[in-house]
Amino acid sequence: MALYKKPDFWSLKAQKEGYPARSIYKLKEIDEKFTFFASSRNQGGQRILDLGAAPGSWSLYVLRRYGSQPLCLTAIDLLTLSRRFDGGLFDREDFFFIQGDFTSEAVRAELENRGPYTALISDAAPGTTGTRTVDTLRSLALAEEALGYAKRCLSPGGNMVIKVFQGGDTAALLKEMRTCFNSVKSFKPAACRDNSFETYYIGLGKK
Numbered sequence: 120m121a122l123y124k125k126p127d128f129w130s131l132k133a134q135k136e137g138y139p140a141r142s143i144y145k146l147k148e149i150d151e152k153f154t155f156f157a158s159s160r161n162q163g164g165q166r167i168l169d170l171g172a173a174p175g176s177w178s179l180y181v182l183r184r185y186g187s188q189p190l191c192l193t194a195i196d197l198l199t200l201s202r203r204f205d206g207g208l209f210d211r212e213d214f215f216f217i218q219g220d221f222t223s224e225a226v227r228a229e230l231e232n233r234g235p236y237t238a239l240i241s242d243a244a245p246g247t248t249g250t251r252t253v254d255t256l257r258s259l260a261l262a263e264e265a266l267g268y269a270k271r272c273l274s275p276g277g278n279m280v281i282k283v284f285q286g287g288d289t290a291a292l293l294k295e296m297r298t299c300f301n302s303v304k305s306f307k308p309a310a311c312r313d314n315s316f317e318t319y320y321i322g323l324g325k326k
């Protein structure tokens with residue numbers, strides 16, 4: 120039987136402000152602290168890829184942040200997006216959602232065809248097993264896959280953020296990111312749960 124989790128400060132705030140998940144505040148803090156989207160080089164509008172997008176808070180943040188400015192947002196998840204708070208934003212022509220696995224060949228080809236991207240955001244996380252070594256390995260595999268997308272279809276000057284579970288060989292991932300970006304930071308936003316071992320790696324200025 121699934122355990123009921125009492126909504127906490129961040130989850131309640133998200134619902135009040137029209138987002139399906141607390142994760143919105145992680146991206147917002149990253150954006151504000153690192154001028155993440157503003158510093159991502161773009162000519163003629165942002166083209167953003169959101170990996171692991173459901174239930175949709177990060178995509179909603181991007182759509183609301185850009186309003187009527189030129190934008191093309193592509194999002195993917197194994198699951199569907201929540202339509203509870205989007206007020207029709209997910210029907211916009213500049214938003215494109217794929218339900219699928221971004222590690223599969225077919226989806227990879229489709230996502231790459233929609234690039235190049237000016238920014239890549241990945242909050243993708245595996246379903247957790249409770250065994251930390253298994254969970255960190257799976258999370259690392261998703262983060263490496265996301266970095267692969269950045270290498271292949273993020274434009275020069277573009278920024279990326281990826282979620283990783285700490286543990287495992289995250290040092291190797293950071294090292295690889297440093298070869299691709301002018302600056303790489305590790306950052307744990309305030310909205311991460313106290314007992315969570317997730318953190319975010321931020322690559323600024325793709326070489």
Ligand SMILES: C[S@@+](CC[C@H](N)C(=O)[O-])C[C@H]1O[C@@H](n2cnc3c(N)ncnc32)[C@H](O)[C@@H]1O
Pocket residue numbers: 139140142143170171172173174175176177178195196197198219220221222242243244245246261
């Ligand atoms: C923490 S949630 C993302 C929350 C989202 N950023 C938001 O703000 O609403 C992690 C998501 O990663 C997705 N995911 C994990 N592996 C995936 C894969 N291989 N392909 C697509 N999505 C994946 C999961 O289905 C899950 O919805």
